[in-house]
Amino acid sequence: MKNSIDYLSHKLKKHTKVQPNTVLIAYQVLRKIPGGLTVLSKTISRVAPYFRTVNPVITKLEVGFCEASMSKSRSVENHIGTVHVIAICNGLEFVMGVAMEASIPSHLRWLPKGMQVDYVAKANSDIQLTAKINDDWRVGDMQVEVVAKREDGQSVVQGYITIWVTEKKS
Numbered sequence: 001m002k003n004s005i006d007y008l009s010h011k012l013k014k015h016t017k018v019q020p021n022t023v024l025i026a027y028q029v030l031r032k033i034p035g036g037l038t039v040l041s042k043t044i045s046r047v048a049p050y051f052r053t054v055n056p057v058i059t060k061l062e063v064g065f066c067e068a069s070m071s072k073s074r075s076v077e078n079h080i081g082t083v084h085v086i087a088i089c090n091g092l093e094f095v096m097g098v099a100m101e102a103s104i105p106s107h108l109r110w111l112p113k114g115m116q117v118d119y120v121a122k123a124n125s126d127i128q129l130t131a132k133i134n135d136d137w138r139v140g141d142m143q144v145e146v147v148a149k150r151e152d153g154q155s156v157v158q159g160y161i162t163i164w165v166t167e168k169k170s
Helices: 002-016 022-030 036-047 049-051 083-104
Strands: 058-061 065-072 108-119 127-135 140-149 155-167
Touching: 002 108, 022 036, 022 058, 022 083, 036 058, 036 083, 049 083, 058 083, 065 083, 083 108, 083 127, 083 140, 083 155, 108 140
Parallel strands: none
Antiparallel strands: 058 065, 065 127, 108 155, 127 140, 140 155
């Protein structure tokens, strides 16, 4: 598996010079291949290794929107046996980052600035993570809506991640 991820990373880096939206292109290609979205998710998690702690897997990606899943496993549980909210926030930051990278105009760059979330229910199952960009692109602060849901559709965490958007330096 490691060799496959290294190979894909290398190919995507080469492709980046030609096309600014590598993430969206990779999704469109890899979603057609069995296990392709797992490979894409693991490749993205290599860029920001902390995401590997929750093992998110992208399930849907389009401009302005990303959805991923994370499994309820002992490694992300808290003392009461539910998915720890900080693990969920890590997953929400993953989907936000993927949505941003798949959507941002090539002359802009972004950095996360803050996160405001509410814990609204116990996370006692696998979790579906979503990020939705509702704002038009502009320099300054943007809000990305994030939601985490249980398997039964009940929201467990919801809120916004504030993004600071600037022009790329020449």
